[in-house]
Amino acid sequence: MEYVLIYILNGLYFTSFVFLTSLGLNIILGVMGILNLAHGALYAIGAFVAAWLIGSMFAGMSVLLILAGGLVAAIGIAGACGLLMEISFIRPMYNRTLEYQLLITFGAMLAVEGLIKMIWGGQSYYASAPFVSMGSIEIVGSVYPVYFIFAMVLSFATGFGLWLLLSKTRLGIMLRAISMDREMAQAMGIRIKWFNTLAFALGAGLAGLAGALIIPTTPATLGIGMDPLIRAFIVVVIGGLGSLRGALLGSLIVGETRSFGVAYFPEIELPLLFLVAVVILVVKPEGLFGSK
């Protein structure tokens, strides 16, 4: 029983990454109605940029500084990639049918994965200096790495910041207006074209941040974005498409199911997650916070 608290904490840690990944996916889906299959590839870009910067530039500099540099660079480069993608080939897709929208992001996923391989080669990149140098502390009777707490705080803070952006600022209100009714927003004089670009770049930047944030704990390898993408899909499915609250609750379900699944039902941890998702779907087809 004494370990229950630490299991909850582990679940929260996992939640924080799933949440951060699903945020970007959800924004793009909500504002533009496009399911971005290349989201995992953007996540991978963030991971590689961070691993490359932190791993090779670490010598002699302060850990926090280099970590911050790595995270910002990852957001910037992944965001820029998103920007380029949107302008060059996503934009002509808005008035095309669904199969083309999905297929073009599928193609983008393959191309970006290939591009990463061209730039960084096939091998893994290690950059664990921030994780190691932050050390561990005693928490609820267990040893716990400080970096995990840092990652959790950062990712939930990002979620909160995004919520502020969407609900309190003019920009956010316009974005929400677009996601509710595109034509009406356009009629009201919102320049949809640029908001699309902005939303896509924002989503891509968030994917890059998620990828960069995980790097100190694990090497960057090709295909690193596949599993987060699938988990983010599950979050979006059970939380409801385009809902921020849904993303948070969905991530919590995914994270805690995993943590307790590993502890108590290690044999069926993964099917358990899908089972939960399917049950939610059968009971509430539009997801927990979705609207039809």
Added chain:
Amino acid sequence: MDEKRFNRRSLLKQMGLAGAGLTASGLAGATYKVRKATAAENRSIPKTPLKVAVVSFLSGPASGPFGIPGNNSFKICAEEINKQGGIAGRKIEMKSYDEAGGTDSQVKLARKLIMDDKVDIILGYISSADCKAILPLSDELGGLIFAYDCGTHVLMEKEKSPYDVPKYGLGFRTAAHLAIDNIALARYIQKHYPDVKKVAGINQDYAWGRDSWMIFERAIKKLLPHVEVVKTLWPQIYTKDYTAHISSLLSSGAEIVHSSMWGGDTVTFTKQAIGMGLFKKARMAMSRGEPYPQEVGEDFPENQIICCAGTHYFLYPPQDKWPLNKKFVADYHKAYGKYPPYPAYHAYQAIYAYKHAVEKAVSLVGGWPTKKEIAMAASGLSFETPSGILTIGKDHNAREDVLVGETKKVKSFDFPILEPENSSIFPAHEVNTPVGLRTVDWIDSWEA
């Protein structure tokens, strides 16, 4: 002989399917192809270079720890062989292919290599799934295939022991299978920690991890019947977050934790386990841990039990006593700035097994041998490698001794090493399954 298979009965059946005239022409074509394949060979040694295809992971998570070191070693070895005049006078023309992309595309690639490119041999495969899918192609398509690294113990085994060998006439595995490491770990624990009570396992959730744990569990229960298994965890392969697993191991109170994890997964797990204090409470027993102290560096904890997939270690056999290891380590370190991990040794074994088999066959038949003759020469072959002497059994599977030791920090290296003088060597007959037996049956037959 093969022509008989296309007899009149099957002809009539084909007719029923597709119409008489068309089928007759199909039959003529098929028999023609068969005849062409069995035409008499020219015995003189060709002047053309040998086409050697090397397939290993050049991208993806398995490339860093296995594929690239293996491919590097293949390159060094091929260069060395060519420098010394090639194989029976024929130079090696080596081409590397990526094993990534899934079993399906590997089957297609192997078909292309054998049937379209007509390579002399395929050396390769790290993934057990690929090995299982591709070794049957050796006999189906008539191509020589030496699997160099994949570990599944059932690859060369049949459904029931005793069975007749070999399973594949033209398919080999020039390294020992995963059972040797796990049996050696169990024997090491029996020898050095006979009082251990609680063990746990954390293995990747796919065939490799499942098989490794199954063999270890069987062996340890046979050797130390009082041992209790308190937890078995199955993280998905390429998991990025092991916090849940580490907490679960901590709560189980296990003294020794068995793991067959590899690559970035091991590095990730080790670092997170250091951060969560696992190594203060438990000792890891890693069945293929050899490359990771070097990968993780000085943070890698001391006193962890590590196995070397055989005796593949840059310090064993001691370089002053075994010049072959000295030369290999020096060549590899010079070219790639690292000490060769075990897949590099496995690559050496594969390409030199082919060299020795061809040369043996050439001297026996007095001309260029057929693939079948090369296979016959390779069966039972024994030759010197940087890790000692390697023997390929009649079941076309290699047999090796195993080195097991514990990590220790020393001044001369910036990562913990296994000191050969403080490690245990388990001779091949104590850890390798005898020819014609299934591994599980063999372990079950041990006297307690």
Added chain:
Amino acid sequence: MDVKSAIRSPKAFVYLAVFVLLLPLANFLSPYQVMLLEAGITLGISALGFNLLLRYTGLLSFGHGALFAVGAYTVGMMYKYFPALYSIEILIPASIIVSMIVAGIFGYICVRHTFIFFAIITMAVSMVIFTLLLKFYHFTGGSDGIHIELPTMLGTSYTGIKRFEFLSGPYYYFLICIFAVCVIVMQGIVNSPFGKTLQSIRDNEVRAEMVGIRVKRYRWYAFLVSGIFTGLGGALYSFINGHVTPELAEWIFSGEIVFMTLLGGFMIFEGPIIGAILFTYLQLYLTSWTEYWQFAMGVILILLVLLLPQGISGGVADLYRKLKKSKTREIS
């Protein structure tokens, strides 16, 4: 279109001509090329099933890889657990029945959704099938998959025969005949009242509901039929590949099915078949040509969507129409 006029239509002549041309092809191509062609044809059967949903029902499935895997695994499982029944006359109906059952459950969960929701849900459900294949290691062989032996065919055993001889001999003719049957049956389905109902639902769901069509029920039927074709393709494919792994059920492969359908052009009935065959060659030659095949594939896909949205067949049809137009203009 009744049967008589269907037989007399020029399309029937083209089909017959293609069929007659395909039959002796096994003798002219190398066994290796025959195997490639066969792989393309089996994928074509699956893509044909997929397109019943996309083109004729207006539903984009991103989970058809799982149904393909179900068909392929049925063959593997039959060998593992019922080796006595391992003949192709039993295996084909068995895989049809199993894919129908799985598609029934799969479809029941999914057809309540449309558009992007449908795509996401099919992807999620296909991942359930993927994890089940992966997790139930003792039953399915896990990530190592299952080896597929050569089946007996019409009572003849082919043990001891090399796979490529079987594939470029008897199996080729068998496959071509099944292929012909599939094309004819699918032609029948899309031109039947059932097919027309589906298209009316696709064009206007509300109107269809108004005239008394039970929309969800019909979508579910379409999913069933589609699943059967895809599963059948998987079963036929398994013999060619000789090995099945859970990767077939992963969403990447589902994406490839969408890719090949659009490559061929999904607005034309035969498009998916052309696309599947082209895709097989494209993938193989790209992977052996360059290490960066993934990048090349992605770029091709993006260019395809941007420049040739109607696929190869649509592009050719367009070109033909334009040529015709310019010709008539010259005359006038």
